[in-house]
Amino acid sequence: xxxxxxxxxxxxxxxxxxxxxxxxxxxxxxxxxxxxxxxxxxxxxxxxxxxxxxxxxxxxx
Numbered sequence: 816x817x818x819x820x821x822x823x824x825x826x827x828x829x830x831x832x833x834x835x836x837x838x839x840x841x842x843x844x845x846x847x848x849x850x851x852x853x854x855x856x857x858x859x860x861x862x863x864x865x866x867x868x869x870x871x872x873x874x875x876x
Contacts, residue, residue: 816853825861835864 822829836843836851841860843851853861867873 816858818851818853821853821858821861824858825865827861827865832861835861840864 816824818829818832821827821832825832835841841857843853843857846852
């Protein structure tokens with residue numbers, strides 16, 4: 816799944832998704848053309864991160 820599809824599915828800005836990738840919360844594979852390819856596992860992990868953030872769990876205090 817491409818980042819724009821993930822963005823729409825999770826209603827989360829692209830910048831947040833890339834931030835989570837940069838911080839090592841998800842490890843996204845890339846296709847031959849260099850595009851990120853988000854798996855169902857990546858989506859599930861992002862959903863958990865989003866829920867935790869909304870609950871105030873984790874992150875800097």
